[in-house]
Amino acid sequence: MPYRKVVFSPGEIYHLTNHGVGSQIIFKIDYDYSAFIERINFYRFQTGVRFSSFSGFSFKEKTVFLNNCRKNKKPLVKILLFELLPNHFHLVVEEAQEKGTQIFMGNLQNSHARYFNVLNKRKGPLFQSTFVAVHVVDDGQLMYLSGYVHTNAYAAFLIKKADLWNYRWSSLSSYIGLEPKYDFLEKEKVLSLFRNDKEKYKIYINQQADFHKEKAILKNSS
Secondary structure, eight states: OOOOOOOOOTTOEEEEEEEBGGGOOSOOSHHHHHHHHHHHHHHTSOOSSOHHHHTTSOHHHHHHHHHHHHHHOOOSEEEEEEEEETTEEEEEEEEOSTTHHHHHHHHHHHHHHHHHHHHTTOOSOSBSSSOEEEEEOSHHHHHHHHHHHHTHHHHTTSSOGGGGGGOTTBSHHHHTTOSSOOTTBOOHHHHGGGTTOHHHHHHHHHHHHHHHHHHHHHHHHO
16 A cells, blocks of 8 residues: 655644554564554654653553653644554554654564564565545544544454453443553544543444454445
């Protein structure tokens, strides 16, 4: 898939996604997923510290390090939403610095590709493109996108609907007050569309889950 030419600007929101080359798996084991989420948290800042060093910190050391980043550094991007599936991922971010999205995505994907290739004794590109980006232009698009991203694993027949709410590799649990909670998320823009009512958001996601699952069934049957 070719890279979508999008003009990136601070303060604007973007849907970012990428697939494994040839739709191959990019997350095989639980640690692949959890380490990628940790990379999302880490690479939203430019720290001068390698992720390989950071990953060796204790939990307390990581917490202190990231808290210091939050206090003293401007992020490259703000993370609104995410969901990871075996062969691709979705991120919704707000650019916070000029060229912040490109720097963040380059660091994130290069780090994961190096890790994955070493672990699986493979060579060559892991991702099929630089990344695909779509500019989110209004609240209606953001609302729809939050439903699409947060129901992606269910629409892809990977989980049952009952498991949607605590799918570990998604930001949805944080939005509705369940575990796991990811404290690096900026949830206000999405939840404000539902008057900051988590129950209203859960009702919306429940409806969107059925809608996107039906779309997937129709697509697969055509």
